[in-house]
Amino acid sequence: MEQGALSELKQKAALLPSKPGVYIMKNAQGKVIYVGKAKDIRKRVKSYFTSRDSRVQIGGLLSSLSSIDTIVTENEEQAFVLESDLIKKFKPKYNIRLKDDKAFLCVRIDLNAEWPRLELVRRTENDGAEYYGPYVYSGELYTLMELIKSVVPLRTCSDSVLYNRHRPCLEYEIKRCCAPCCRKVEREEYLRWIKTAQKLLEGKTSEVLRDLKSQMELASSEMRYEQAAVLRDRIDFLKNFTAGREIVTHGGESRDAIAVYREGSLAAATVLQVRNGRIQKAQNFALENVVGYDWEVVESIVAQYYGRVTSLPEEALLPCECENAEIILSRIKERFPDASFSLLSPKRGIKRRLVNIAKLNAEQHFKESFEADSLVSQLGALMKERFSLSQAPRRVECVDISNLQGSDTVASVVVFQDGAPEKKSYRRYRLEGQVGQPDDFESIREVMRQRVKEGGGDLPDLFVIDGGKGQLGAAMEILEKAKVEIDIIALAKEKRFFCNSKAKGVIKPERVYIPSSSHPLELKKGDIVYNFLVQLRDEAHRFAISYHRRRRSKRVFASLLDTVPGIGEVRKRRLIKAFGSVKEMRKASPTDLAKAGRMPLSIAERLSETLLGSK
Known part of the structure; x- marks a missing residue:
């Protein structure tokens, strides 16, 4: 942030209300980057601009800050609720969010079901069922589920299996299920076992042990020795499970x-x-x-x-x-x-x-x-230094063009965030104006034009163009016209040139073209920057070529069908849906073709001849 803009924000901060509420910090694009709450909004916001606040992270926040909005509330509690809602809505960059790689597993028990079971789910819903978790370590959860199965013989099968079985399965034979499918147990007793499972999920193992011991002693006194032995084994299993856990308090607290x-x-x-x-x-x-x-x-x-x-x-x-x-x-x-x-x-x-x-x-x-993050930081710092970038890039997009002699020209834009692919952000483009006229430079211009137009606050820190100096120039032309300041480089593939038939040839290694130099920078094979850029380019090429092949296959497929009398748009759509490709259609018999296209056998026979003749 420039000093003048910082001084202006300081002046605005002095005019903010001295009341409880929420302050919303935004960058130049109007995107919310931080949401905070305060007893006194003016006092809190002014603290960001004082030299007494030496926290290093404040510098990054202030460098992106462009404007501050406020919402006054009646009290701190309202401010707390509002802050939480706004963070969920805007997901600001500088607010803390407990982020996990995936939704963790929970155990679901629907007590409204006739024969409840323990189900593993990743999302909790307001459906009246009981949920336990989430469990961070799936291995630990599976161990706990194994314990429960060994202590109480609950069903594990789905409802469709439960209500369609007529004889017990193997689980019943090895005493790990009570076979509710064949009514081998009363529902009241089954629900008592469900309560035992709930206690185990809640960590109340001592209560379960007491109950099992009472049941074992009762069975023994009534000379039901086989059942007493089963209960004894369950008690031993439960004791072994809990023995390995470190005691940290002796009062049994949670x-x-x-x-x-x-x-x-x-x-x-x-x-x-x-x-x-x-x-x-x-x-x-x-x-x-x-x-x-x-x-x-x-x-x-x-x-x-x-x-x-x-x-x-x-x-x-x-x-x-x-x-x-x-x-x-x-x-x-x-x-x-x-x-x-x-x-x-x-x-x-x-x-x-x-x-x-x-x-x-x-x-x-x-x-x-953050060991992995240190590698990302090292990669960003090296790229910034080698390619004279304005910043160490974290979000990188690579642009690649794919065509066959100018037909079906398509482009891909793949995204890597912190050194890893972010596939949900990948883009692909059909370049309609390139039919029969293969022009890589114009294709790059068209893709960059569309990407910048879509951009807003979602543009990357660095564009990587698959190509050489010409492709780089074409992309820069669009950025300059749009007045967008983003770092950009071009990556040229390794090439081998043969001088004569006996010579091994001259190898041009992978090269990077940068705007500030007319000569390319050669990449050293095997180093961190080389590996990253090659992976990025290869992923862009894979994504582009797969899209190009799919489009070309559909076009060839459709054009072949157009040559057969009696096949109109409706039958064409049916055949494409049924077979998907010419190759698969060639394998089909005339009868199969007639059935899929819902057409007379005579037309299907003509189609089969056309397909076989086009090999």
């Missing part, structure tokens, strides 16, 4: 310990789950672009984490005092009105020890998460 490890704008958070006095699991999160104070980071984690869990422990142990603890607690209790839950910040004793264990986990997760 609590979460939360900790954060932070270096600058990067952080890792851990929620250590203790159930029934034993550590069950550690759920870890990697956080980027962290701009708040430590207590703000902890508040954000607590609010988001307990906004999506399906059950609560007795308490959550925090590493520091939080200003808005009461507000957060009231929001959590809105979701769980009957729960007894508290937020504590222990200073000593076993509870502080749990927070310290959580911090050790957070520090380890930080190292594991």
Whole structure:
């Protein structure tokens, strides 16, 4: 940000209201980059522009900042709710979001079903069923499910199998299912087993052990020795399962310990789950672009984490005092009105020890998460230095053209974010104006024209054009006309030139053309920049060529069908839908063709002759 613009924002900050509410920071494109709450909006926003705030991440936020909007609320609680809603809506770059690679597994139990079962799902729904989880480690969950199957003989089959079986399956024979499909068990007893499974999912293993021991003693006193032996084996299995878990409290409490490890704008958070006095699991999160104070980071984690869990422990142990603890607690209790839950910040004793264990986990997760990020940073720094870029690129797009002698010309734009493909952002284009006139330069111009037009705030840090100096010039021409300032380079493939029939030839290695030099820069095989650019270009080529082949196949297919009398648009669509390609249609008999196209056999025979004659 220029000094003049910064001074202007400082002046505006002095005019903001001294009331509770939310402030919304935007970049030059009007995109929301940060949402914050405050007791006093003016005081909080002015703090960003003081030299006393030495947090390194603030510099990145201010460099992108262009305008600040505010929404005044009646009190802090309203501001807290509004901030949460706005973060969910805009997903600002500099706000903390607990991001996971995928939706974690939960256990679903529909107690309204006649014979409930334990189902593994990735999404919870408001459907009246009970949900347990989410479980970070799928291996741990499968172990727990195996334990439940060994302790209580519940069904695992689907409803369609359950209501269509007439004799028990193998699971019943090995005593791992009670065969409700054949009514081998009363529903009341089955529901008692479901409650046992629920207790195991909640970590209440001691209660289950007591119940099983009582059942075993009763069966033994009534001389039902076979059943007593089965119960004994279940007790042993449950004891072995719980024996390996470290005891951290002796009162059998259930609590979460939360900790954060932070270096600058990067952080890792851990929620250590203790159930029934034993550590069950550690759920870890990697956080980027962290701009708040430590207590703000902890508040954000607590609010988001307990906004999506399906059950609560007795308490959550925090590493520091939080200003808005009461507000957060009231929001959590809105979701769980009957729960007894508290937020504590222990200073000593076993509870502080749990927070310290959580911090050790957070520090380890930080190292594991950001080792890969350090490679991305190294790649970005090397590319910036070698190719004279204005910044280290994180989001890179590669443009590739594909055609066959000017026909069916298409283009692909693939996206790599932080060194990895982001396939949901891939684009492809049909270049209608290039029929019969193969012109790579004009094709590049057309693709860049469309991409810039679509762009807005979604343009990359760097464009990579598949080609040489001419293709680079064509792309730059469009960027200059659109007055878009984005780094751009071109990547030329390795080539071998033969001087005569006996010579091995001269190899031109992979080369990069940059706007500031008329001579290409040769890439060294095997280094990090070479590997990245070649992977990027090859992915763009793969995506373009697959699209080109699909379009060409459809065109050839359709044109062949047009030559056969009696096949109109409707029959053509039926045949294309049924066979998909000329190759597959050639394999079909006239009878199959007639059936798929719903046409007379005589027309199908003519079509078959045409197809076989076009080989």
